[in-house]
Amino acid sequence: MDGASGNAQAAGGKGGRMRQTLLVAALAIAAAGSGVAAQNLPQFDGAKALAYTREYVDTTGPRWIGSPGHAKAEAFLKEQFRHDQLEEDTFTTNTPAGPMTMHNFIVKFPGKKDGIIVLASHYETNYPLRNIHYVGANDGGSTTGLLIEMANDLRGRTQDGYSVWLLFTDGEEAIKSWSNTDSVYGSRHLAEKWQADGTLRRIQAFILADMLGDRDLDIQRDLNSTPWLEDLIDQAATQYGWQSYFFQTRTYDEDDHIPFVRRGVPCADLIDLNYGYDNAYWHTAQDTLDKLSAKSLTIAGDTILETIHLLNQR
Numbered sequence: 065m066d067g068a069s070g071n072a073q074a075a076g077g078k079g080g081r082m083r084q085t086l087l088v089a090a091l092a093i094a095a096a097g098s099g100v101a102a103q104n105l106p107q108f109d110g111a112k113a114l115a116y117t118r119e120y121v122d123t124t125g126p127r128w129i130g131s132p133g134h135a136k137a138e139a140f141l142k143e144q145f146r147h148d149q150l151e152e153d154t155f156t157t158n159t160p161a162g163p164m165t166m167h168n169f170i171v172k173f174p175g176k177k178d179g180i181i182v183l184a185s186h187y188e189t190n191y192p193l194r195n196i197h198y199v200g201a202n203d204g205g206s207t208t209g210l211l212i213e214m215a216n217d218l219r220g221r222t223q224d225g226y227s228v229w230l231l232f233t234d235g236e237e238a239i240k241s242w243s244n245t246d247s248v249y250g251s252r253h254l255a256e257k258w259q260a261d262g263t264l265r266r267i268q269a270f271i272l273a274d275m276l277g278d279r280d281l282d283i284q285r286d287l288n289s290t291p292w293l294e295d296l297i298d299q300a301a302t303q304y305g306w307q308s309y310f311f312q313t314r315t316y317d318e319d320d321h322i323p324f325v326r327r328g329v330p331c332a333d334l335i336d337l338n339y340g341y342d343n344a345y346w347h348t349a350q351d352t353l354d355k356l357s358a359k360s361l362t363i364a365g366d367t368i369l370e371t372i373h374l375l376n377q378r
């Protein structure tokens with residue numbers, strides 16, 4: 065047995081005191097040097113999320129439903145998650161342009177607690193913009209990259225808390241003109257399906273992300289979302305000092321979360337609908353990769369990861 069740890073006299077002696085002093089010094093250096101990490105907050109890699117966004121947008125280009133780009137987007141997602149629990153949800157629905165076949169993708173990371181946290185983003189681009197080389201780098205692109213990188217934080221272990229499901233929705237955008245029946249096709253289909261098969265009542269939180277790559281990040285508080293969940297997100301953001309990027313103004317969002325809101329699922333829509341001066345880049349050919357920043361994706365990703373942590377503690 066080691067004498068220093070094996071008897072009280074030796075432990076209180078010169079060698080033991082030296083070891084204690086070194087241990088205390090090492091702990092002090094670790095705490096002082098690590099800043100935010102000392103609080104044990106998750107750290108999301110926004111630079112990698114942006115790299116995925118770039119690869120996705122460059123590979124797929126315009127990806128309106130029925131286009132070659134959309135088929136490439138489907139293949140891209142299948143390739144990213146080929147070793148994961150990936151489910152494809154294919155359905156055909158009527159639209160103002162006739163029947164269309166759409167595809168949602170769900171990637172499941174099982175947890176120890178009974179319940180599911182859904183992180184969602186749409187991945188397609190607008191059918192009405194099919195003739196202007198619209199690539200949706202921010203709108204649909206940036207949060208697809210964010211969710212792909214999120215998988216790197218979840219993969220390889222059972223989650224300590226709730227299962228986390230990444231949901232890539234199709235048909236979020238209107239085919240002709242936004243209305244209750246011409247929008248959010250994928251999430252309307254899935255909310256109905258998950259209600260029928262009992263999944264819906266297991267969902268603890270549905271967090272929707274869109275347009276979060278904007279360099280000038282400014283996420284509005286959505287008054288159609290669930291207040292306590294948005295408060296939790298605000299709390300998570302505040303722990304990093306990111307609170308000024310969240311909820312400085314208010315909106316009523318009609319988006320992929322609405323079919324879930326209507327069915328009583330706690331939802332939050334995280335979207336920055338202030339993209340360029342007076343939202344000038346939104347739904348235009350100017351929604352390109354140069355408008356995005358890694359820092360914005362870090363802010364969004366950090367906050368979502370910490371929100372998952374807070375949800376697991378509730």
Ligand code: 1BN
Binds near residue numbers: 317318319337
């Ligand atoms: C989001 C991105 N949306 C379409 N492209 C839907 C939406 C419109 C969400 C207005 C909130 C407000």
Ligand code: ZN
Binds near residue numbers: 203237347
């Ligand atoms: Zn859009």
